[in-house]
Amino acid sequence: MTDDVLDTRGGRVLVSVAAGVAGLAGSYALTGAAPAFLASPIERALARTMPGAIVSFAITTLGSLGQRLNLLAAIAVAGLFVALAARAAILAGEAANNRLLPSVGTAVVTWAVAVALTGELVLSAGAALPAAGVVALAQALDAFGADATPISSKRRRALSTVGVALGAGVLGYRLGGQRSPTTTAADAPPITAAGADLEDAQTKLDAASDASLDVDGLDSLVSETFFEVDINSIDPQVDAGDWSLSVTGAVEQEVTLDYDELQGMDAENRFSTLRCVGDSLNGKKMDTALWTGVPVDQLLDEAGVQSGCECVMLRATDDYYEEFPIEALRGGLLVYGMNGNVLPRGHGYPVRALVPGHWGEVNVKWLTEIEVLEREAEGYWEKRGWQGTGPVKPVAKLHHAELVADGRRRLAGHAYGGLRGVARVEVSTDGGETWADATLSDPLPAVDGDGAAEDAWRQWEFTYDPPAGGHTAVVRMVDDAGDVQTAEETDPVPSGPSGWVSREFA
Numbered sequence: 001m002t003d004d005v006l007d008t009r010g011g012r013v014l015v016s017v018a019a020g021v022a023g024l025a026g027s028y029a030l031t032g033a034a035p036a037f038l039a040s041p042i043e044r045a046l047a048r049t050m051p052g053a054i055v056s057f058a059i060t061t062l063g064s065l066g067q068r069l070n071l072l073a074a075i076a077v078a079g080l081f082v083a084l085a086a087r088a089a090i091l092a093g094e095a096a097n098n099r100l101l102p103s104v105g106t107a108v109v110t111w112a113v114a115v116a117l118t119g120e121l122v123l124s125a126g127a128a129l130p131a132a133g134v135v136a137l138a139q140a141l142d143a144f145g146a147d148a149t150p151i152s153s154k155r156r157r158a159l160s161t162v163g164v165a166l167g168a169g170v171l172g173y174r175l176g177g178q179r180s181p182t183t184t185a186a187d188a189p190p191i192t193a194a195g196a197d198l199e200d201a202q203t204k205l206d207a208a209s210d211a212s213l214d215v216d217g218l219d220s221l222v223s224e225t226f227f228e229v230d231i232n233s234i235d236p237q238v239d240a241g242d243w244s245l246s247v248t249g250a251v252e253q254e255v256t257l258d259y260d261e262l263q264g265m266d267a268e269n270r271f272s273t274l275r276c277v278g279d280s281l282n283g284k285k286m287d288t289a290l291w292t293g294v295p296v297d298q299l300l301d302e303a304g305v306q307s308g309c310e311c312v313m314l315r316a317t318d319d320y321y322e323e324f325p326i327e328a329l330r331g332g333l334l335v336y337g338m339n340g341n342v343l344p345r346g347h348g349y350p351v352r353a354l355v356p357g358h359w360g361e362v363n364v365k366w367l368t369e370i371e372v373l374e375r376e377a378e379g380y381w382e383k384r385g386w387q388g389t390g391p392v393k394p395v396a397k398l399h400h401a402e403l404v405a406d407g408r409r410r411l412a413g414h415a416y417g418g419l420r421g422v423a424r425v426e427v428s429t430d431g432g433e434t435w436a437d438a439t440l441s442d443p444l445p446a447v448d449g450d451g452a453a454e455d456a457w458r459q460w461e462f463t464y465d466p467p468a469g470g471h472t473a474v475v476r477m478v479d480d481a482g483d484v485q486t487a488e489e490t491d492p493v494p495s496g497p498s499g500w501v502s503r504e505f506a
């Protein structure tokens with residue numbers, strides 16, 4: 001019986017797991033949150049195959065943490081692969097009585113697994129070398145401490161190996177984090193497309209800041225940070241030079257467009273609000289941007305649409321797909337710019353669809369194909385129990401409350417009704433008995449600069465003398481047709497939340 005860590009079962013498991021941690025860390029350090037990261041292809045496979053009930057449960061009960069579960073599971077599986085590679089190499093080395101086999105074997109097998117998963121020959125070394133290094137370290141420590149040392153020293157050797165692996169983990173996490181993309185439009189470079197009118201974009205953005213209500217702490221009319229919802233935590237990385245979009249299926253002729261061609265076409269700058277069907281009633285998955293893109297309908301006309309169901313399927317590089325009426329797409333844009341800058345990776349770089357008035361999910365990012373269908377089909381979320389391809393439900397949100405001078409209270413928020421428009425926001429300070437009109441921000445400008453943007457939210461503000469004792473404030477919006485937002489409360493699942501937002505004040 002020797003005194004080697006690697007001679008015990010537990011020791012081998014410990015070193016293998018440490019190798020798994022180091023392998024993940026090394027991979028992440030080189031790639032950041034990119035498709036070349038070892039866990040990314042596993043996450044995509046999970047996103048494709050995870051049963052809808054689990055996905056919906058995770059998202060609705062755990063919120064954004066739920067959306068990270070796939071990633072956590074993928075990281076665990078990727079780490080396990082590396083650990084198994086290390087364990088096999090350690091055992092093989094012992095069986096062959098070969099001192100090089102454990103580390104070299106770990107490197108080779110981990111590299112092969114990483115290449116098989118990611119297809120990256122060079123970046124896969126990021127996983128292989130640190131994993132092999134941990135195995136070599138455990139061997140070296142064993143070699144130094146092998147001579148008649150007390151058992152505590154064996155434990156110390158094992159802990160040293162684990163400590164080094166954890167240190168590598170922290171370092172890899174930091175380095176990878178620095179490589180990972182920022183997703184706000186403000187950090188992206190300006191648009192350079194020939195077909196885009198940048199002066200017009202700037203004029204509109206200026207108009208938006210003029211129109212914003214003067215309420216400290218209320219989100220501006222153009223969102224400074226824009227929510228993100230993805231089926232994967234790790235976004236696709238698409239090279240604009242390699243990108244193309246095809247119109248396929250029930251068409252007279254297929255049409256294909258590349259990035260340069262798209263950027264040369266006449267584009268428009270359009271304010272539009274997006275809201276996720278999985279948003280909670282008073283949640284934050286609702287934001288507004290100035291989008292720059294080319295109207296889709298000219299492309300559809302060029303292809304000559306002959307759909308039996310008057311419906312289309314949009315597809316993307318992350319294997320996401322959504323089906324909805326062609327009519328809705330006709331009013332849409334192929335977007336490559338956001339707030340005057342290049343569309344950020346997190347929002348679909350190089351090109352996403354913008355479909356006015358509809359739930360966020362049909363605004364397909366990293367868009368590559370518009371398939372005109374003969375028959376209705378289900379989209380990614382509909383296969384998982386959602387019904388989020390239709391028009392958004394109207395909502396007035398209450399995100400701001402403060403006490404101002406003279407004991408008065410000020411409430412504020414945003415209201416959005418898609419193409420129904422926002423004509424009024426009404427506030428009740430007696431739990432819904434009586435209602436008064438809130439002050440609205442001026443509408444954002446329309447595409448041609450005249451009149452109001454068709455599909456954009458408005459801010460509202462209401463200041464009042466609070467009654468003595470407690471009271472409940474309630475808000476609701478009224479659309480351009482005079483219809484009041486429904487009071488009936490529903491969950492986000494399956495077709496979006498409804499009801500009136502209310503808040504109690506003591």
Ligand SMILES: Nc1nc2c(c(=O)[nH]1)N[C@H]1C(S)=C(S)[C@@H](COP(=O)(O)O)O[C@H]1N2
Pocket residue numbers: 226227228229230231232274275276277316317318320346347348359360361362363364365366367
């Ligand atoms: N390719 C692709 N497009 C996508 C998604 C996705 O996961 N993959 N998520 C959709 C959902 S559910 C929403 S709500 C919107 C969110 O857009 P944003 O992330 O730019 O805010 O993108 C939609 N487009």
Ligand SMILES: [Mo]
Pocket residue numbers: 229275276277278360361
């Ligand atoms: Mo969504």
